[in-house]
Amino acid sequence: MLFKKALSFSLLAVLTLTSVTALAETPEQKGLRITKEGDAKDTGFGDFTANMIMTLKNRAGKTSRRIIRSKTLEGKGDGDKSLSLFDEPADVKGTAMLTFSHGLKADDQWLYLPALKRVKRINSRNKSGPFMGSEFAFEDLGSQDVEKYKYKFLREEACGGGMTCHVIERVPAYKYSGYTKQVTWIDTKEYRPIKVMYYDRKKALLKTLQATGFKQFLGKYWRPASMSMVNHQTGKSTTLQWSNYKFKTGLSSRDFNKKSLAR
Amino acid sequence: MKMNIVKHTPPLLHGVLVSALVLSSFVVQAEVSGNISLEGRYFNSEGAFPNQQKNGGVSISVQPEYKKTWNNDRIKFTFSPFYRWDENDKERTHGDIRQLDIVSSKGDWDFQVGISKVYWGVTESQHLVDIINQTDGVEGLDGEDKLGQPMARISRLTDNGSLDLFVLPYFRERTFAGEKGRFRIPLVVDTKGATFESGSKEKHVDYAMRWTETFDDFDVGFHYFDGTSRDPDFSKNAPVVINGIQKIAPHYPQISQMGIDLQYTGESTIYKLETINRDFDDSGIQDYTAVVGGLEHTLPAFENGSEIGLLAEYHHDSRGEKREVAFQNDLFVGARYALNDENSSELLAGAFVDLDNNTKSFRVEASRRLGKGFKLNLEAQAFTDVGKSDPLDAFKQDDYLQIELQKFF
Helix, strand or coil: CCCHHHHHHHHHHHHHHHHHHHHCHHHHHHHHHHHHHHHHHHHCCCCCEEEEEEEEEEECCCCEEEEEEEECCCCCCCCCCEEEHHHHHHHHCCCCCEEECCEEEEEEEEEEECCCCCCEEEECCCCCEHHHHHHHEEEHHCCCCCCHEEEEEEEEECCCCEHHHHHHHHHHHHHHHHHCCEEEEECCCCCEEEEEEEECCCCCCCEEEEEECCCCCCCEEEEEEEEEEEEEECCCCCEEEEEEEEEEECCHHHCCHHHHHHH | CCCHHHHCHHHHHHHHHHHHEEEEEHHHEEEEEEEEEEEEECCCCCCCCCCCCCCCCEEEEEEEEEEECCCCCCCCEEEEEEEECCCCCCCEEEEEEEEEEEEEEEEEEEEEEEEEECCCCCCCCCCCCHHHHHHHHCCCCCCEEECCCEEEEEEEEEEEEEEEEEEEEECCCCCCCCCCCCCCCCEEEHHHHHHEEECCCCCCCEEEEEEEEEECEEEEEEEEEECCCCCEECCCCEEEEEECCEEECCCCCCEEEEEEEEEEEECCCEEEEEEEEEEEEECCCCCCCEEEEEEECCCCCCCCCCEEEEEEEEEEECCCCCCCCCEEEEEEEEEEEEEECCCCCCEEEEEEECCEEEEEEEEEEEEEEECEEEEEEEEEEEEEECCCCCCHHHHHCEEEEEEEEECCC
């Protein structure tokens, strides 16, 4: 009898505790929950292709351009697979890069060098390094898997264009990141990533990324038309202009085979 | 009766035909690209052999590429001729069809027919398993320039690799520096007098099979080749005098070869290995096994994004210390410095050391983009302590500096 009472008492205690936790969600839990909700909204796209013009601008205002076509295949149970084909600058025309992203584990990456017709597997340790000399690091352009960061919800605030944003701090959980933290602005309605601020290894503000011109595809998936990265320490900037988004184009894992790089 | 359909059709039908043409060209894409290069070479010393060019000179090369694709790139046609003019060496002035082929991809299958190039292997300082294409020997010292190879290929794609079958119906002879050229053996090579073990000579049909696959952090390759050796043998033919010049003709024996290439890609260190076993049909030529293996270690990036990679590779050949064997017990060490800047500036410096006879050769390669469409390449090599029995003995006077300006279009 006494035992039964004790049991029901502890059961009650457990129930009370869980409901209290649900009510008093910690900032870390809230940050993770919002990120997962945003991730869920973008699942099921299957595959998409897009064209990208990357414009690099130095402090003196001098610009140079890269043109890249990209193909992405949504991962099932693993990260996405992506293929980047370089059209410009002319000396790297025909170069291709294949990436299998894996969350916390280092990405697998193969580079195709057209002059030698060589497919070369490369390591992705220095993901903090600049992509094609731009202000985007490899890790900024890689697949943003949920498990790649630890999250903390900071606040909710207006973020322009009549939108309200969740402001979430995230700390890279993968090795060799160039950042100590990032602060992200995600709009509360559609979970679009509007802005990211990057803090370097000395915890100083390094860069700000601003995405604009979002369009919705297949009535579900939002993609930006422009992404602008400004480096506050060097005064340099890089803008990505995206166009020709196409979803569910019928790509399969065969199009993301290292042998198809030379195709 | 011959009829021009477009000319003799009524306007309405004409319109339909034109729009059909426009529609069909919608899925066809064609483009022309390529490069033209101006190269200058400077040699520090006079040549070791009579009549060799003194201090170098200039050379111009051009390689355009026409590409046309159909059906979402499922069918691809490529034509890429190459031509080089050299101020000094008649043999280095040469042309080649680097590519003239059609590749068709359907599901898990690839079909290719025409002239093309194929690259196999993983190591940096020697390309042991890369056997399909003949080396365009007059192009550069690193052996990375290849002649177009006529081929038919069928590939079955696997998870992340493929099984490839090749039929190679025509053999390409290696190109060699002429009398006035540098980087040559003491005797001028008589390419016109080349001999073959096979009675079909250069028309001997070669076969090759290759399988590659990725297993997590490992990339594995295996190949089998049966046919004419790409490496000439200079011990079979006796020297002859042609127009007062002592010449020697290359001999191309029949071989069967098996090889493995293996790479383990760690987060900061990559391990690489290539090995071949070559059997000669001719029992008078020694069969051999050769290995090259080593690692590439990437150091953490500097704050400005630049990075350094360290390379070390060891070479072994079972034939041992012989004049015709370049890498019997040799070590390569090098460093690659990539600025990762807007101009893709890069520097590679390395040294080969022969551990048997102490011959050393130092090599530097640097490149950067120069404005829109231009690229500047720098290359230098020096040979020191060259042993009498080392193949580099013939090149010991050929320390050089090369500057190349490329325009891409």
